Structure formats: C-alpha cells, structure tokens
Amino acid sequence: MYKSFLIDLDGTLYRGEELIQDAPSFLAWLRDEGFSFAILTNNSTRTPQQVAEKLLRMGFYVTAEEIFTSSLATAEYLKTKHAGKRIYPIGEEGLIEALQKAGYSLVDGENPQDVEVVVSGLDREVTYEKLARGALAIRAGAAFIATNGDKALPTERGFLPGAGSLAGLLSITTGVDPTVVGKPSKIIVEMALNRFGFKQKESLIIGDNLHTDILAGKNGGLDTLLLFTGVTTQEEAETSTIRPTYSFSSLTEVRQWLMRKG
Ligand SMILES: [Mg+2]
Structure with missing residues (x-):
C-alpha cells in the first residue's frame, strides 16, 4: 500500500490557468486520510511561495513547504556534488532564490575562470551575452547542470522555447551535455524522497506525461500512475x-481506486 505521493502540477492539478475540477478535493482527501504528498514540478522559474499562491488562488490548500521545483532539486543536488562552489546561473527568480537560500555564492560569469558550475534553467529574459558567458565558462572547465530538459513550454500562445532549449544551445556550442536534474531524471525523484522522508517502495509518482513523470518514476525505482488529463493521450x-x-x-x-485498496 502506498503512503506517499509525488504529484505533478501542470496537466495534473491544472492546465495553465484552468483548474482540473476534482484536483483540490483529491489533495484534501489525501490529507484527511493521512497520506503524505509533495508537488513535483519541472518548472524552474517560480519560487515555492509563488506556486503555493497560485494553487491557493485556484482553491487548493497547499503550503510552500509541500512544493518541490526542479530549482530546489538542483540546489539539493549541488550539495551532494558541488558543495560550496561558485555558480553562474541562467534562470529566473525560482532558481536564483533556491541557490541563494542553499548558501551558494553566485557569480556574474564575466570571468569564465571564476565559474565552477553553470546552472541553466528557463530564463525568459535571456540574452546572447548571458548564453555567451555560460558557454565560455563550460569551455573553461565549469560543470554544466540543467534544471530540466523540457524543450517546449506550453503557453496560451502555443509552445515556446523551454529550459531544455536553452541548455541545448549551450550544449551545441560547447559539445558538453548537461547533467539534467528534473523529470525524467532520477535525480529529482531521489532528492524529493530524501527531502520529504518518503520511502521508495511506499511512494507513487502521479503525472500526465509519459516522457517526464512516468519515466522519472521508472528511473527512480518508483511505481507510476499516468493520468489522461494533460499531455499524454490514451492512444x-x-x-x-x-x-x-x-x-x-x-x-x-x-x-476510488485508493479507497478500494483500503
Ligand atoms: Mg504535467
């Protein structure tokens, strides 16, 4: 029997700005029944507080502490492999705050030799100069880590370049592939289990995307549950x-299935 759940955000609890109607009562029910859960999202741009505020606005009761973004996972991962190193970040508030709160010193990348790790996430104000600094630092020997590999970002306008597209640009320029932290990597799963104290065999990952959520669960050794409310169709x-x-x-x-399982 499962005791804890890692639950995806977009396509699972809402679709963009549209609420998935039975999602708030599902989370409330999990809480009432004494299950544990954490929200696991590849989106690196928002802070946990910002995600929690959006969920609150939509009618969910979820705290910032229950939200685990690819930025938080990246900060946790860095502690295991690159503790105390100087980081050049390409990203938005969600990434910058996660790195700062984890105690990292962030550098501006003007001097490539000064950079020990390049961390790239989604940055919707990216410039050629920012990417140039990242590329030069990687060529000078800095480690290269990407918050997530999503190539496209679904928006009201259509699919826009995602974090994976920016990391891909650096990768093409330098010939170095990044270590990817977000789903489908097992890294974010391991960091989440560790952070929330969930046990692998008692946890289930829930999401709408075969290629991210479900593959991440498989890579991390978790059972997986696919929902047809988002990206992946039944066909x-x-x-x-x-x-x-x-x-x-x-x-x-x-x-209903969990109730039957007892
Ligand atoms: Mg999703």
Whole structure:
C-alpha cells in the first residue's frame, strides 16, 4: 500500500490557468486520510511561495513547504556534488532564490575562470551575452547542470522555447551535455524522497506525461500512475514502450481506486 505521493502540477492539478475540477478535493482527501504528498514540478522559474499562491488562488490548500521545483532539486543536488562552489546561473527568480537560500555564492560569469558550475534553467529574459558567458565558462572547465530538459513550454500562445532549449544551445556550442536534474531524471525523484522522508517502495509518482513523470518514476525505482488529463493521450500510452504501473482518466478514479485498496 502506498503512503506517499509525488504529484505533478501542470496537466495534473491544472492546465495553465484552468483548474482540473476534482484536483483540490483529491489533495484534501489525501490529507484527511493521512497520506503524505509533495508537488513535483519541472518548472524552474517560480519560487515555492509563488506556486503555493497560485494553487491557493485556484482553491487548493497547499503550503510552500509541500512544493518541490526542479530549482530546489538542483540546489539539493549541488550539495551532494558541488558543495560550496561558485555558480553562474541562467534562470529566473525560482532558481536564483533556491541557490541563494542553499548558501551558494553566485557569480556574474564575466570571468569564465571564476565559474565552477553553470546552472541553466528557463530564463525568459535571456540574452546572447548571458548564453555567451555560460558557454565560455563550460569551455573553461565549469560543470554544466540543467534544471530540466523540457524543450517546449506550453503557453496560451502555443509552445515556446523551454529550459531544455536553452541548455541545448549551450550544449551545441560547447559539445558538453548537461547533467539534467528534473523529470525524467532520477535525480529529482531521489532528492524529493530524501527531502520529504518518503520511502521508495511506499511512494507513487502521479503525472500526465509519459516522457517526464512516468519515466522519472521508472528511473527512480518508483511505481507510476499516468493520468489522461494533460499531455499524454490514451492512444499514445497504449502504443508506447514506456509502461506506467497504473493509468486512470481522472483523480476521482484514483481516489476510488485508493479507497478500494483500503
Ligand atoms: Mg504535467
């Protein structure tokens, strides 16, 4: 029986600005039943407070402490591999705050030799100069870490360049592939289990995307639950080689299933 859940955000609890109707009551039910959960998102741009505020506005009761972004996962991962090193970040508030709160000294990258780690996330105000500094630092020997590999960012305008596209540009320029922290990497799963004290065998990862959520669960050794409320369609799931442990069409069905399991 599962005791803890790692739950995706976009496509699982909401779609952009649109609430998925049964999601707030699902989380409330988990809480009432004594299950543990954490929200696991690849989005590196927002701080946990900003994510919690959006969820609150939509009718969820979730605290900032229950939210784990790819930026937080990156900061945790850095502690294990690059403790105390000087970091040149390409990213927004969510990344900068996570690195600062973890105690890292951030450098402006003007001198490539000064940079020990380049961390790239989504930066919607990126400039050629920012990317140039990242590329020069990587060429000078800095480690290269990407918060997540999402190539496209779904928006009201359509699919815009994602964090993975910016990391890809640095990768093409330098010939160095980044260590990717976010889903589908097992790193974010391991960091989340560690941070929240969840046990691998008692945890289930829930999400709408076969190629990120479900693959991350598989890579991290967790059972997986695919929801058809977002990116992946039932048709795609049936023909894919990536097989989730479970699949459901709504969180209401998931709740009914968990109740039957007792
Ligand atoms: Mg999703």
